Amino acid sequence: MKWVGVFTLLFASLCCAQESGDFKPADTNVSGADFPRVDSASRAQFRVKAPDAAAVKLNFWSGPKLDMAKQPDGFWTVTTTPLAPGLHYYTLIIDGAEVSDPSSHAFYGGGRDASGIEIPEPGSTYYLAQDVPHGQVREVWYHSGVTGDWRHALVYTPPGYDVQTNVRYPVLYLQHGGGEDETGWTRQGHANFILDNLIASGSSKPMIVVMANGYARRARRPVPDLAGKPFGSPEAMKAMQEMAAAFEDDMTQVLIPYIDSNFRTIPDRDHRAMAGLSMGGMQTFQVTFDHLDLFSYIGGFSGAAGPLAFGNEKLDAKTAFNGALADPAAFAKRVHLLWIGVGTEEPAMMHAGLVRLHTSLVEANVQHVFYESPGTAHEWQTWRRDLKDFAPRLFHEGSAKP
Amino acid sequence: MKWVGVFTLLFASLCCAQESGDFKPADTNVSGADFPRVDSASRAQFRVKAPDAAAVKLNFWSGPKLDMAKQPDGFWTVTTTPLAPGLHYYTLIIDGAEVSDPSSHAFYGGGRDASGIEIPEPGSTYYLAQDVPHGQVREVWYHSGVTGDWRHALVYTPPGYDVQTNVRYPVLYLQHGGGEDETGWTRQGHANFILDNLIASGSSKPMIVVMANGYARRARRPVPDLAGKPFGSPEAMKAMQEMAAAFEDDMTQVLIPYIDSNFRTIPDRDHRAMAGLSMGGMQTFQVTFDHLDLFSYIGGFSGAAGPLAFGNEKLDAKTAFNGALADPAAFAKRVHLLWIGVGTEEPAMMHAGLVRLHTSLVEANVQHVFYESPGTAHEWQTWRRDLKDFAPRLFHEGSAKP
Numbered sequence: 061m062k063w064v065g066v067f068t069l070l071f072a073s074l075c076c077a078q079e080s081g082d083f084k085p086a087d088t089n090v091s092g093a094d095f096p097r098v099d100s101a102s103r104a105q106f107r108v109k110a111p112d113a114a115a116v117k118l119n120f121w122s123g124p125k126l127d128m129a130k131q132p133d134g135f136w137t138v139t140t141t142p143l144a145p146g147l148h149y150y151t152l153i154i155d156g157a158e159v160s161d162p163s164s165h166a167f168y169g170g171g172r173d174a175s176g177i178e179i180p181e182p183g184s185t186y187y188l189a190q191d192v193p194h195g196q197v198r199e200v201w202y203h204s205g206v207t208g209d210w211r212h213a214l215v216y217t218p219p220g221y222d223v224q225t226n227v228r229y230p231v232l233y234l235q236h237g238g239g240e241d242e243t244g245w246t247r248q249g250h251a252n253f254i255l256d257n258l259i260a261s262g263s264s265k266p267m268i269v270v271m272a273n274g275y276a277r278r279a280r281r282p283v284p285d286l287a288g289k290p291f292g293s294p295e296a297m298k299a300m301q302e303m304a305a306a307f308e309d310d311m312t313q314v315l316i317p318y319i320d321s322n323f324r325t326i327p328d329r330d331h332r333a334m335a336g337l338s339m340g341g342m343q344t345f346q347v348t349f350d351h352l353d354l355f356s357y358i359g360g361f362s363g364a365a366g367p368l369a370f371g372n373e374k375l376d377a378k379t380a381f382n383g384a385l386a387d388p389a390a391f392a393k394r395v396h397l398l399w400i401g402v403g404t405e406e407p408a409m410m411h412a413g414l415v416r417l418h419t420s421l422v423e424a425n426v427q428h429v430f431y432e433s434p435g436t437a438h439e440w441q442t443w444r445r446d447l448k449d450f451a452p453r454l455f456h457e458g459s460a461k462p
Numbered sequence: 463m464k465w466v467g468v469f470t471l472l473f474a475s476l477c478c479a480q481e482s483g484d485f486k487p488a489d490t491n492v493s494g495a496d497f498p499r500v501d502s503a504s505r506a507q508f509r510v511k512a513p514d515a516a517a518v519k520l521n522f523w524s525g526p527k528l529d530m531a532k533q534p535d536g537f538w539t540v541t542t543t544p545l546a547p548g549l550h551y552y553t554l555i556i557d558g559a560e561v562s563d564p565s566s567h568a569f570y571g572g573g574r575d576a577s578g579i580e581i582p583e584p585g586s587t588y589y590l591a592q593d594v595p596h597g598q599v600r601e602v603w604y605h606s607g608v609t610g611d612w613r614h615a616l617v618y619t620p621p622g623y624d625v626q627t628n629v630r631y632p633v634l635y636l637q638h639g640g641g642e643d644e645t646g647w648t649r650q651g652h653a654n655f656i657l658d659n660l661i662a663s664g665s666s667k668p669m670i671v672v673m674a675n676g677y678a679r680r681a682r683r684p685v686p687d688l689a690g691k692p693f694g695s696p697e698a699m700k701a702m703q704e705m706a707a708a709f710e711d712d713m714t715q716v717l718i719p720y721i722d723s724n725f726r727t728i729p730d731r732d733h734r735a736m737a738g739l740s741m742g743g744m745q746t747f748q749v750t751f752d753h754l755d756l757f758s759y760i761g762g763f764s765g766a767a768g769p770l771a772f773g774n775e776k777l778d779a780k781t782a783f784n785g786a787l788a789d790p791a792a793f794a795k796r797v798h799l800l801w802i803g804v805g806t807e808e809p810a811m812m813h814a815g816l817v818r819l820h821t822s823l824v825e826a827n828v829q830h831v832f833y834e835s836p837g838t839a840h841e842w843q844t845w846r847r848d849l850k851d852f853a854p855r856l857f858h859e860g861s862a863k864p
Contacts, residue, residue, distance in 0.1 A: 090574050091643075091677065110559035114514065134558065152561075156536065157512035159554075159561040166568035166575035172492050173568035173575060189603060189612050197601040199654075201591060210591050222724065225627060241493075252601075275493070322624065 086164075088147065088178040093163035096177050102142040104177055108161060109135050110154050117153040121170065122437045125153070144405070145181030146441025147248050149174050167248050170239045176248065185257070187250040187444045192260035193219030197252050202318045206310040208279025211272070213315065214242050215323065216252050218259055218266035228324045230331035230455040231268045233311070234447075235340025237363070242273045248440045254447050263452045270319055274340055276306035308347050312354060333454050335359025335399070337443045349381040352394060357454050359399040361446040362406060362438055364417060375417060377424035388425040396457040398428040399450050403442035405435060429453070488566075490549065490580040495565035498579050504544040506579055510563060511537050512556050519555040523572065524839045527555070546807070547583030548843025549650050551576050569650050572641045578650065587659070589652040589846045594662035595621030599654050604720040608712040610681025613674070615717065616644050617725065618654050620661055620668035630726045632733035632857040633670045635713070636849075637742025639765070644675045650842045656849050665854040672721055676742055678708035710749050714756060735856050737761025737801070739845045751783040754796060759856050761801040763848040764808060764840055766819060777819060779826035790827040798859040800830040801852050805844035807837060831855070 083097040083105055095107035106118050111134030118126040118138050128136035149169045151158045160166060166173035198215045218229065234251060236244035245251040251269060258264035277283075281302070289295040320327040332355050336344040341363025348355040377385045385391050398421075402414040418430040431449050433442040485499040485507055497509035508520050513536030520528040520540050530538035551571050553560045562568060568575035600617045620631065636653060638646035647653040653671060660666035679685075683704070691697040722729040734757050738746040743765025750757040779787045787793050800823075804816040820832040833851050838844040 090570075092573065108559060110557055112516065112558035114516075114557070116559075154559050154561065155512055155516070155557050156514035157510060157518075157556050157561075157564075159556065159559075159564055160568070160575070162559075162561055162574050164575075166562070168492075171494065172564050173562070173566075191605070194603040194612075199599040199648075201596040203593070210596075246601075 086177050087180075088165050088167075088176050089163055090165055095163050096161070098177070098179055102145065102179050103140055104143055104179065105137065105139045106152075106161070107135050107137045108152055108154070108163070113155050115153075115155060119151045119153050119158065121149040121151075121174075122439055123148075128152075143177075143179045144436055144439075144441065145179050145184070146436060146439055146444070147176045147178050148439060149176050151175060168241050168243055169237075169248070181441070186448055187254050187257075189253050190257055190260070192256055194256050195219050195221065195252055195259075197246050200318075200322070202314065204276075204310050204314045206278060206306060206314055207276050211310070211315075212242060213273065214246060214271040215319070216246070216255060216269035216271075217323070218268065219256065220266070221268075221324075225324070227266075228326045229266055229268045230333070231270060231319060231323075231325050232357075232451070232454060233270050233272065233316075233332070233334040233344075235272065235274050235334070235336030235343055237336075237338035237340055238274075241275075242271045245269075245271045249444055249447070251447060254444060255451065258448070258451055265455045267451075267455065268319070268323055268325060270315070272311060272315055274307060274336075274343060276303060276310050278302070278306045281306075304343065304346060307343060308350060311347055312351055316354065329354055329356045330396070330457070331455060333357030333359070333397075335361060335447075335450060336363065337361040337446070338363040338438065345381070349384055352384060356395055356457075357397040357399075358395060359397070359401075359446070359450045360414075361401050361443050361450075362403065362410065362414070364400055364414065375420035375424065377420070377426065385421075385424060385426050388427065392427040397450075397453050398426065399431070399453065400428060401431040401433065401442070401446040401449070403433040403436040403438065405437040406442070407438065410438065488579050489582075490567050490569075490578050491565055492567055497565050498563070500579070500581055504547065504581050505542055506545055506581065507539065507541045508554075508563070509537050509539045510554055510556070510565070515557050517555075517557060521553045521555050521560065523551040523553075523576075524841055525550075530554075545581045546838055546841075546843065547581050547586070548838060548841055548846070549578045549580050550841060551578050553577060570643050570645055571639075571650070583843070588850055589656050589659075591655050592659055592662070594658055596658050597621050597623065597654060597661075599648050602720075602724070604716065606678075606712050606716045608680060608708060608716055609678050613712070613717075614644060615675065616648060616673040617721070618648070618657060618671035618673075619725070620670065621658065622668070623670075623726075627726075629668075630728045631668055631670045632735070633672060633721060633725075633727050634759075634853070634856060635672045635674065635718075635734070635736040637674065637676050637736070637738030637745055639738075639740035639742055640676075643677075644673045647671075647673045651846055651849070653849060656846060657853065660850070660853055667857045669853075669857065670721070670725055670727060672717070674713060674717055676709060676738075676745060678705060678712050680704070680708045680711075683708075706745065706748060709745060710752060713749055714753050718756065731756055731758045732798070732859070733857060735759030735761070735799075737763060737849075737852060738765065739763040739848070740765040740840065747783070751786055754786060758797055758859075759799040759801075760797060761799070761803075761848070761852045762816075763803050763845045763852075764805065764812065764816070766802055766816065777822035777826065779822070779828065787823075787826060787828050790829065794829040799852075799855050800828065801833070801855065802830060803833040803835065803844070803848040803851070805835040805838040805840065807839040808844070809840065812840065 082099040086096045086098050096104050098104050116128040116136040126138050128138040130136050152161050161175040164175035167176040195216050195218045200213050201210050204211050234245050259266050284299045334344045334348050334355050341360035345364050348358045402411055421428050433445045436442040484501040487496050488498045488500050498506050500506050512518050518530040518538040528540050530540040532538050554563050563577040566577035569578040597618050597620045602615050603612050606613050636647050661668050686701045736746045736750050736757050743762035747766050750760045823830050835844040835847045
């Protein structure tokens with residue numbers, strides 16, 4: 061790094077160029093970056109320097125690509141129409157190269173450190189840092205005999221955890237989506253602030269939240285050669301099932317015991333929940349229904365039960381989920397909460413699939429909660445709202461605290 | 463995010479293309495990325511897809527720009543000569559746009575989420591995750607009356623911290639460099655693994671390490687208008703001094719009391735150290751010498767005492783550092799460790815400045831440690847080595863534990 065450059069950078073946090081009109085730098089920008097910026101109508105302006113490029117596009121992952129226009133100063137710019145609130149992943153396409161915006165912080169999604177822009181939701185503060193007691197988010201490393209390596213997880217401990225050292229807490233296991241990792245729920249989702257605020261208002265019980273890495277491969281298992289094997293091929297499906305099974309074993313045989321040994325948990329099924337978004341929702345349904353001895357609260361955020369939600373399969377309440385739903389009264393007693401959510405603007409197949417799952421559960425008299433997030437897509441604002449609805453419903457039933 | 467795309471990404475962690483020869487994907491890559499890759503001679507190969515670009519360069523921040531060559535498949539590639547070990551920041555320049563490499567994880571440096579490539583150091587495991595007990599790295603938020611906002615810090619707690627709840631620990635405050643932030647010491651520096659390994663081998667005492675954000679602006683202070691005011695101008699110098707003073711007040715008046723209230727510290731000067739790299743080293747010298755009532759161990763890693771180290775100013779031991787060195791015997795009693803380090807390959811002015819500071823301290827009979835990291839530049843391998851030498855020297859002197 062050039063020495064003068066280092067000093068120049070110091071000014072970034074001290075000096076901001078003038079904004080014209082109503083536009084303000086997005087909260088997701090790196091320090092001192094004036095673009096992207098957002099106005100009170102939720103329109104966003106993007107700008108990138110690419111003096112020698114022939115074509116630059118803005119690529120919203122949940123929307124169309126927009127052509128950016130070259131300015132005489134070598135910068136390319138574009139202004140969007142009003143955007144839905146929340147965090148939108150995006151990339152820039154510069155002469156065919158799909159890259160991140162140098163002005164945005166990076167958020168791990170789509171298997172890369174992508175860009176994201178935060179569009180404020182007027183009146184919504186539940187996912188922002190407020191003047192309330194804050195919990196901690198802790199990075200932990202645990203060695204897994206299932207995968208044969210050190211695995212990384214994040215653990216939210218509620219405010220006061222270090223002070224009230226005789227108190228034990230229930231635990232929510234909360235999983236990211238495909239292409240994301242264990243950092244997603246705090247960096248993109250602000251799960252820590254959502255819990256801080258819910259706990260401060262008395263809406264949620266204080267709880268520990270564990271965010272694990274959702275990818276796993278068994279130790280000493282050779283890397284499958286999937287070259288030329290498309291998605292949906294028998295070889296690819298087998299590889300996915302092996303990954304899912306390895307994750308399930310790691311979570312139930314290694315991670316849960318690790319958490320129960322290293323944190324002051326209430327280590328029983330009445331005080332253990334699992335939820336996840338998209339791929340994490342499918343993992344949740346697999347792990348919890350295979351282990352109802354371990355979990356009594358279940359949440360699927362835009363993802364639940366694979367083919368039931370996303371394929372054309374119809375729920376057979378007698379056989380589905382290892383037969384757990386066959387006796388709805390017994391199920392309602394055993395599982396304190398079955399929660400399913402989806403955004404109204406998600407891809408039609410996904411929205412229809414989750415609505416169909418909900419309808420089937422109603423028809424089968426299976427007690428559950430169904431939540432639709434209005435106006436949001438397969439994106440983080442849906443999942444923030446999901447968590448806001450889901451968390452207050454946790455840990456009211458079952459055995460008393462030991 | 464496209465639904466099929468999500469599934470395709472799942473394979474990234476399952477499936478790796480064949481490598482030719484000796485090259486292996488870098489540890490700093492996102493999951494499943496085959497490039498960049500490194501061979502046993504420490505050469506690195508880079509590859510980026512930019513089918514419509516006219517010119518693509520690889521931009522090492524501590525070295526020259528390299529032209530990449532276009533391949534018939536639309537990818538651009540380049541192979542370097544052998545590189546020094548450690549983490550090197552870099553960007554790609556695609557038709558004049560300086561962007562991050564989509565295949566690399568992002569590391570906050572240079573005021574942006576930049577790319578980094580890790581070149582292994584043969585035989586060095588001290589900064590890697592080993593089969594030893596691991597501490598936790600905790601994100602904390604504290605409200606600062608100095609800056610008027612919520613500030614973010616990372617806190618390393620040593621292995622066993624949650625178990626041995628009657629033990630109190632000394633604290634090292636460890637600062638990042640200019641253009642970086644509080645994530646640098648763990649993500650780029652692996653400070654947590656360095657401490658885990660030093661503590662496991664008995665080389666270092668168990669300690670808490672606090673990594674704060676080094677930028678601060680006082681509450682209700684207007685943003686200085688530095689437009690047209692170059693680095694070194696009176697206005698710019700004043701703005702920098704104000705930032706440094708706000709950081710000093712935040713650290714000494716808010717952060718230290720917060721840490722002492724919320725962690726089991728030994729809250730006295732004999733059990734409090736501060737060190738930092740580059741800008742963080744200058745901050746360390748300012749904060750500690752202004753507050754020798756708070757600190758007794760001082761480390762400057764490639765940065766110390768601004769003009770003394772980097773300008774042409776000569777140390778006047780009678781007046782320097784508020785006169786603290788004027789009586790070397792008294793100083794040696796009061797400050798248990800004064801530690802200065804620099805890499806032999808750092809920019810000539812920087813290396814010469816720190817050598818001159820060392821020589822001046824020798825001439826003035828001021829007890830200190832001077833360390834030169836062989837073959838490394840103003841980069842993280844220098845600072846990892848610094849921490850490895852510095853941490854074992856901490857907390858052996860002064861008052862006994864309470």
